[in-house]
Amino acid sequence: MKQILSSIILILAGAVAAAGPSGRVHVIDGDTLDVGGTRVRLHGIDAPEVKQMCGGDGTPMWPCGAWVSQDVRDRYEGRQARCETRDTDRYGRAVARCEVDGRDIGREMVRAGLAFAYRRYSMDYDLDEKRAAVNGIGLHGTGVQAPAAFRAEARKGRAVANGAGAPEGCAIKGNISRKGERIYHVPGQEHYGATRISTAKGERWFCSETEARAAGWRRAKR
Structure with a gap:
C-alpha cells in the first residue's frame, strides 16, 4: 500500500512540475511572453532580437526584430494562454510550450516564418521551419541573420x-x-x-x- 501511495505522489508531483503558467498574454518580444504574470521563454524557437536588423548583400536593411515583435503582439496580446514548463533558463524565465485556443504558439510562429527552430535545444519544429524556408515565408523571404548569430555578433561588437x-x-x-x-x-x-x-x-x-x-x-x- 505504501508503495502505491508513493507512486501516486510521484505521479502527482511530476504533473505539478510539468504544469506551467496560464493566463493573459503580454508580449515582451518575439519569443518571450508574460503569461499570467510569469515571464516565459518559448521552448524550441528563436526569434530575432527587438533591435535586430535584417538585409545586406543588396537587400536594404530593415528592422526585422521590431516587425516580428509587433506581429506576435498583434496575434497574441491579451489572449488567454496555457503553458507547460520544460525548464528554467539562466535568467530565471520559465522555458515553456504554450498554447492559445489549443494551438502551439511556437509552432505557429515557425510556420509563419516569424521564428526559427532552436535546434540546439529541441527538434520539435525542425520540419515546420524547413517548409517555411522552402516556401520563402516571412523572414525566409528576406535577408536574415539567425538570432543566435546576431547575438554572438553583438557580444563581439561590445568587446x-x-x-x-x-x-x-x-x-x-x-x-x-x-x-x-x-x-x-x-x-x-x-x-x-x-x-x-x-x-x-x-x-x-x-x-x-x-x-x-x-x-x-x-x-x-x-
Whole structure:
C-alpha cells in the first residue's frame, strides 16, 4: 500500500512540475511572453532580437526584430494562454510550450516564418521551419541573420566598442543606420563608443577618413 501511495505522489508531483503558467498574454518580444504574470521563454524557437536588423548583400536593411515583435503582439496580446514548463533558463524565465485556443504558439510562429527552430535545444519544429524556408515565408523571404548569430555578433561588437580588436591603425567605425545611411565615426566623437560594428550587416572599419569617404560613407555630425 505504501508503495502505491508513493507512486501516486510521484505521479502527482511530476504533473505539478510539468504544469506551467496560464493566463493573459503580454508580449515582451518575439519569443518571450508574460503569461499570467510569469515571464516565459518559448521552448524550441528563436526569434530575432527587438533591435535586430535584417538585409545586406543588396537587400536594404530593415528592422526585422521590431516587425516580428509587433506581429506576435498583434496575434497574441491579451489572449488567454496555457503553458507547460520544460525548464528554467539562466535568467530565471520559465522555458515553456504554450498554447492559445489549443494551438502551439511556437509552432505557429515557425510556420509563419516569424521564428526559427532552436535546434540546439529541441527538434520539435525542425520540419515546420524547413517548409517555411522552402516556401520563402516571412523572414525566409528576406535577408536574415539567425538570432543566435546576431547575438554572438553583438557580444563581439561590445568587446570592440572602443576600438579594441580593430585592424591595426584602422579605428574608424563605418556604421549603417536603420535607414540604410552609411555613416562613419572617428575616435572622440559623441557616439563612437556606443557604435557597434557588424560585418554581417556590411559595416566595417576604416583606416582613414579618405578611405571611408571613397567607399561612400559620410562623417557623423557629432
